[in-house]
Amino acid sequence: MKLSARTRYATRLLLDLALHDDNTPRRASMLSQSTGVTVQFIEQILKPLKKEGLVTSVRGAAGGHLLAADPQELTLGHIVRVMEGGIHMTECSRDETACERAHQCRTRQVWIRISRAMEQELEAITLSDLMQDASIIASSPADRRG
Template sequence: MKLSTTIRYGTRLMLDMAEHNETGPIRIKTIAQRQGISEKYLEKIVRLLRKAGLVDGLRGPGGGYVLAVPPEKITMGAILEAVQGRIELCPCLGEPEHCEKHMYCKTRMVWNDINAAVSSRLHSITLADLRDSTCPVDTKEVH
């Protein structure tokens, strides 16, 4: 399983907003510079996040984007679903008719269990958890 660039960038955008939430509205240009991500790409992602109700936009001088929901209530799962849609490891989990064998497929049960575990974990990690975590850095020298 590989996460899309949109998911990774969407998470970085939301985390940046959570880290700077107290300063008021943030311009996409500012986030793009801090994160090293194209403004155009972030604008596309922020539209999806607005549609999902996770981000609000404010116009005018001093405008920009703010979190529409406190970071403690925004989960990684909500971000992923806002930018990509439902969490599904394979198409037959969301739309069984994609596979003619879905009625008797023994592996579908395994994919469903794994999918449920991944979804549960993603919905248990909040933006506040990420914001408040410390990123361990290995300071050992490489020989």
């Protein structure tokens, strides 16, 4: 599975909002400057994040965007599901009707297993973890649990 730029940038935007959580809305231009994502792309990325309730927007001269989710509860898995529609290595691991061979395929269960492992890893990392130390990614969930 290759994450789309939308998903990678959504994570970057959410992390920026979390790091600047002083109840002051961040304008798209500010987000663009700190994340390197164009303002136009930011506006596209924010739509599903707002719809999911992860971001809220404030209108007006002092308006902008705020993180609406708790960084300790918001996992990378949640972000990927919002932006990608799920965490699946293959279409058949998401939907068995996607392939006429799904019931006799010898590899489908492997893709499902890998998808579940990937989801477990993504669920083990929160936005709060990334705020503390991005090197958290270097260890597995089992290592972090002790």
